[in-house]
Amino acid sequence: MARRLHPLLLALTLLVLPAAVAADQKSPALDGLFQRLKTAASPAEAKPIENAIWDLWHHKGVEAVDRTMALGIVAASQGDLRRSLDYFDRVVRAAPDFAEGWNKRATVYYMMGDYTASVEDIRRTLALEPRHFGALSGMGLIYDALGDAEAAVKVWEKALEIHPHMETIRNRIRELRSGAKGNPT
Template sequence: MLLSLTLGVPAGAGQGNLRLDRLFQALHATTDAAYAESVEEHIWDFWLAHPDPAMTRDMRAGVADLSHDDYESALRAFDSVVARDPSYAEGWNKRAAAHYMLGDYRAAMLDLRRALSLEPRHFGALVELGLVYLALGDDQPALRAFDAALAINPHLDRVRAQADAIRSRGVGVAL
């Protein structure tokens, strides 16, 4: 079934693609953990893809820098990406990750809000927003962010555990 959801997907389909909508529906509907993981990987592929191959290369280079703990280089790569295409949600999300790793939580939060304004279903940005709030010692908005991510992707077991840990400390979500 997953193959039928992704066949014919153009590179750089981005956050507004109908096939991406179907992937989100499948992610929310399934109870099969392996299938959910596969769907989630396809969603990340959509988010990372960009119609400009040079942008995709720059994003992948920045991601590699992040994975090698070279946060300054990653930040430079993602700065370039968002400057060239400010409508690219994943560019903002990845730049937020670099800011977070460098301890610049305010910049991370601003970038995450920008990513979420472009792709409100970005469960990864919501999780990272929760982590930023935790780093700032602010459990209540962290819990809101984690719960929002889980509403989109109920298969985030570590996020669920983190939300449960916050709740066990007696933190509730005020409406």
């Protein structure tokens, strides 16, 4: 149960990360932020950079889309995944070029146990924003839940190339490699 609870908490955390500005994955500020994230000396130094990236990703800059995103996040945080899914369905229909809309819907599908739909939306997210370490982390969670440790480690290593200070992911890779939990790679 503890192993299952942890990925759900991580998924919920990814769903409700802070957001404050209008931009999305096309913001010119992202290149510099990703460079700083990659070279940050510690998790403490990386955290505000990570938050700035999430802030830029989180809002499309279109009032109706941003409002619907916010409603979807609230519904998910209240455990109403069906309602949350409905909101994120609206987001991706209204803004199919908005990576975070796909990522949020992927997270809800993951929380509902619909890994196939989640993977499809993660792929859409990554097609729009290949540096989306949250989507890569989610893909790893799915592989891990399905017992495919090798695939989980591979995708998490890609995420760590982008964001080297995701300690939870780094620790899970160590666990899988040592055979402490799940299948060793």
